[in-house]
Amino acid sequence: MTGSPRPTRVLYLVVCAAPPAQAVGELVELLQEQDRTVCVIATPRAAGWIDGAALAEQTGYPVRHDYKQPGTPETLPLADAILVVPATFNTINKWVAGVSDTFALGLMNEAIGLKLPITVVPYVKSSLAAHPTFERNLRTLGEWGVIVLPNEVIRMKSAEYSFDWRRVVDALHNEQAAE
């Protein structure tokens, strides 16, 4: 008996606890239109902000926010690329320090070692974005080969709860074209 074929163009969409997390289903839809297989991974805090059941239904994969139990099977296909959006001050700083205390960070740290294509979209208010550690860490991510989009590039000036996901989709598309 043969198993089902491995899905192609698997993108892990890592979601941190910032307001765009609540609208991330819109981004999933756009990514799926680009023939991507999307798996949503939330930080533990973001998991409480999103509709995990709806996203699982939309993607066909469970929304993971924690490490699996030892000895239990993997629930997600292997990733071909990683997209972190919205990326918080907290998760970005921990990532560069190599901290793996959330499942999301564990995947992000491994992705650096595996040299997977990674795109990060910071969403951090200006007072925190001006912190010297944050600025330095974004530069470090760039040096490691991560595509770092400008902070809050998805923020729409006109509406607080609407996000410019097109910027993210275009960045992924361009990154792929450059490969």
Ligand SMILES: Cc1cc2nc3c(=O)[nH]c(=O)nc-3n(C[C@H](O)[C@H](O)[C@H](O)COP(=O)(O)O)c2cc1C
């Ligand atoms: C209503 C609300 C909005 C927040 N918005 C942001 C934000 O835009 N960017 C950010 O970096 N943190 C924001 N935070 C703080 C993060 O949620 C907090 O640092 C959290 O620990 C991040 O966890 P995570 O990085 O594991 O997702 C917000 C918190 C609250 C309660």
